[in-house]
Amino acid sequence: MLKTALAGLRAHMFRLLLTSLAIMLGVGFIAGTFVLNDTVQAGFDQRVSADAGKVDVAVLPKGSGAVLSERVLERIRGLDGVTEAQGLVRGAAPLIGKDGKTVGNLPTTAVSIVTGPLDRADIVAGTGPGTDDRAAVLDDNTAKAQGMRLGDTITVLDAGKAEHRFKLVGLLDTGVDQELSFTGAVGFTTATAKRMTDFKGYREIDVAGTAPGLKQAVAAAVGDAYTVKTGHELASDLARAAGVETQMFTLGLLLFGVVAMMVAALVIYNTFNILVAQRTREMALLRCIGATRGQVFGSILLESAVVGVLASALGLLLGYGLATLTLTVLGAVDAPLPTDAGAALSPVTIATGMAVGLVVTVCAALLPARSATRVLPVAALRTHAEEQTFRAGLLRGLFAALFLVAGSGVTAVGVFVLEPGRNESLLAVMAGGSLTFLAVLILGPVLVRPLSVLVGWIPGRVFGVPGRLAVGNSGRNPKRAATTTVALTIGVTLMTLISVVTASTRLTMTAKLDEQFPVDYAVMDQERDSVVPRSVAERLRRAPELASVVQIRQADATIDGRHVSAGTFRGPVEPYVTAGSMAGFGPGQVALRDSDAERLGVQVGDSVRLRTERAGTVPLKVVALVDGNQGTLPSVTVAEAAFETYFGAVPDARLMIRIADGVPRERAREVVDAAAAPYPNVKVSSAAETRGQFDETLDMLLMIITGLLGLAILISLLGIANTLSLSVHERTRESALLRALGLTRRQLRAMLSVEALVLGLIGALVGAVLGGVFGWAAIMAMLDGALLSLPVGQIALFVALSGVAGVLAAVLPARRAARASITGALAAG
Amino acid sequence: MVTLTERRTAPAVVATDLTKVYGQGDARVHALRAVNVAFATGAFTAIMGPSGSGKSTLMHCLAGLDTATSGTVHLGDVELTGLSDRQLTLLRRERIGFVFQAFNLLPTLTAEQNIRLPLEIAARQADQALFDRVISTVGLTDRLSHRPTELSGGQQQRVAVARALISKPQVIFADEPTGNLDSRSGAEVLSFLRVSVRELGQTIVMVTHDPVAASYADRVVFLRDGELVTELATPTPQSVLDTLVKLEA
């Protein structure tokens, strides 16, 4: 008797442990996210606090693109109580890398580095440029990536694309400045920075001074056109701006935390249901000796609260550990985030973690606790638990149908009615998905048995008697099996959905790229007003390796006061005309992108008035509309000769090149590279490269999201382990009987493994179907003209892995079942 | 009846100096003390004794469900002592049938599936003639597709007996097969056991503490405190009761 009591207790502890683990993982993830966010924010605060000490007042222009003139600076310098005032310069100045080309996709940003008390630059190695106009500093990440060392000579292009050489004297940490960490930074003296960039004015003026009321004095002096902040205000604004992205990221992570907690809630719900079912007799005995229903209810809730508190506390520790680990990793890979502030569990994190863990646990235990109160005292006298019978009630069917219809309806609206790419469309699909999921949740117990027969068809044949028994067992307690598998379904649904969305995005984008990039190479520079000297195209045109070279030129202009990008082309262009015709395109004619024509409210045959730089306002007749999503023409296209009269001999903005038939790509690439070589700003890209970069980004995204969803899967596996260990416990007698009849230990283990396999596969299959359908719906709602791609291999892998994971979850319960002594089990009960 | 036991010379099961000790130290329980007993082939033997006298333990040791502390058990020409768990399992699968007091059937299987289960586990073909005969003898022909929950207690036990018979085991061990049944259903099951001994030549060893049940057997052996104390051939309910009363005194 003692033996069975001990065995019962052990089984019980095991189950509570699994539950605790589920909550622990969920809370740990959420707490870890908070700690990560806090640490990074603290790091940002730390970095800007130094600035706050240096700057007493800062003056900033209002509105993006606006600047502060020299006059404003002089006026501030003339104020009483101002000991020093410095204007900060910032502008594009492309750094040239070791390959002789400008670095990165965006031009490096040049900043001025001042001397004296207002020097805010964080020089991490070497020195600042001081007053040396031939010295420069680079941000440490760029220097490292380009292999540039202190003492090296670096080359930077000025606004006129002329090369200038500087001695690299120091390395700069870009700190919280997201723009600088994104583009890379090169620091000069103020004079050099003005010379290198297309200087129109300062981005900011920093003021030092001790006089009280300095801020007001400065504000009065500069007038309403500018924002005036104290050093502390500036610092906290900078920190907040830097933290915005971190917060978005945190929110994203928390979403995964919510999914994990949802799965954990299902696992907890199941566990307490199981515990209640298992202790029916215990509970009935309590009721026999006078415990009220309330007391029974309370005792279950108390138990869940204790589990919730303990697990949440452990979860907080786990979260702290996870965050520390993540920060270490982020620090090691030089992520552009401050990771050195020292992770800490803030009171808010502790309170949130505990509250989430406790509330989820107790809420999930509510229903089981209620069913515990329904145990009749006479149940104490029954010898064995009743077989769970389950009938698909009319009400259940009705509700499920209701949710299913509502879910499909809302999804259909998102897919077919609303415009793709809008937030509402995606929201509709998400709402439809949630409703459908509820329908599946309700229908779960009805679906389990037929699905287990379907899924178990092969294992039932491969594994003989144990297999067939297992398939029968898996559908035996439909409610429990449904809850167990639904927990897994959530994770697999999301994984499948994400992989369908990524694969479809890839397919759609590749198709679009092929349309928009109907060329082998594109040549342009990294700035918005790209400049490719005409000599490049002239040289390429002579190359026999190339079939065609198209030159596109562009200039800013206005039509009826609206800014447009006017342009022309030279070479064989495929214009994708949607209305009118471009045959005999010549002076006085214009082709508009359909979207621009709509914006301007004109049609083919109408006339527009284009304001040009050289020829004043000219009337043009609209002869054609071209598809904006396809082709490469500028939004307002005129004939080449006309363009020259309107805007002068503008250099090419970009070239589009096709290789001649039969020429190897490497050879063609060499020719194109050679033509671009004299101009460091002129870069060659190929469709394949663009696609490769895009692919990499998508793969990375898919990997990260799948990894994060792995947590939900892990928690649901705890649920499978839990359910199985209960089944083992409940079927001790049955297992003993089977063993007596000649089932070997191994066969008994196989039986439980197959049961787990079937449960895992059911959950995964339902998830794969849901994920596939809603992945399709999501991509249709997100992208216009989306093409569906079902990554069948990937989805099959998810399903197979879920099955394998289910089998792994069965290892411990199966071992316990196989170890049990036959006679002990026969005697017990 | 007497002639039956005498005709077969080689016993089906023989226990020699069989001893079983549970626990250690103060908690030591001698469930069996050097029991020597043989069970004749083709005979129906009952094991009787007061509660806790070691009946179930003896049966478990004889059937290879449990291992004895010392002594030997022979099932036909096989010695059970020293066999591994796997060997014992295969032996049970091939040569032994069981009928327990309760929980005899798998609730997920129909009566027919339950009956065929041992054959399936052993991956053996059922002898269809035997199957039909057993089914009609136990009167389950119209109950084959029912699940255990849809059967009465007596029917469930008859399914269990049919299952034990179908694999033609060397011995069937039954532990209180009628313990949970009313007397009418119990009588049905017992007569069926006796019929299977008579007509199929089945060897059956049955544990019981009911003198009426024991009277269906050819021979009754009596246990007390783990020792074999006496035995009775051609028992009647009255003679069994008398022996029990003598034992308790």
Ligand SMILES: Nc1ncnc2c1ncn2[C@@H]1O[C@H](COP(=O)(O)OP(=O)(O)O)[C@@H](O)[C@H]1O
């Ligand atoms: N697993 C066990 N552990 C300890 N003692 C046991 C165990 N099984 C049986 N016993 C003891 O062995 C003795 C014989 O038990 P058992 O064979 O079940 O008796 P019966 O079947 O005649 O009622 C009893 O005293 C019982 O308490």
Ligand SMILES: [Mg+2]
């Ligand atoms: Mg007993």
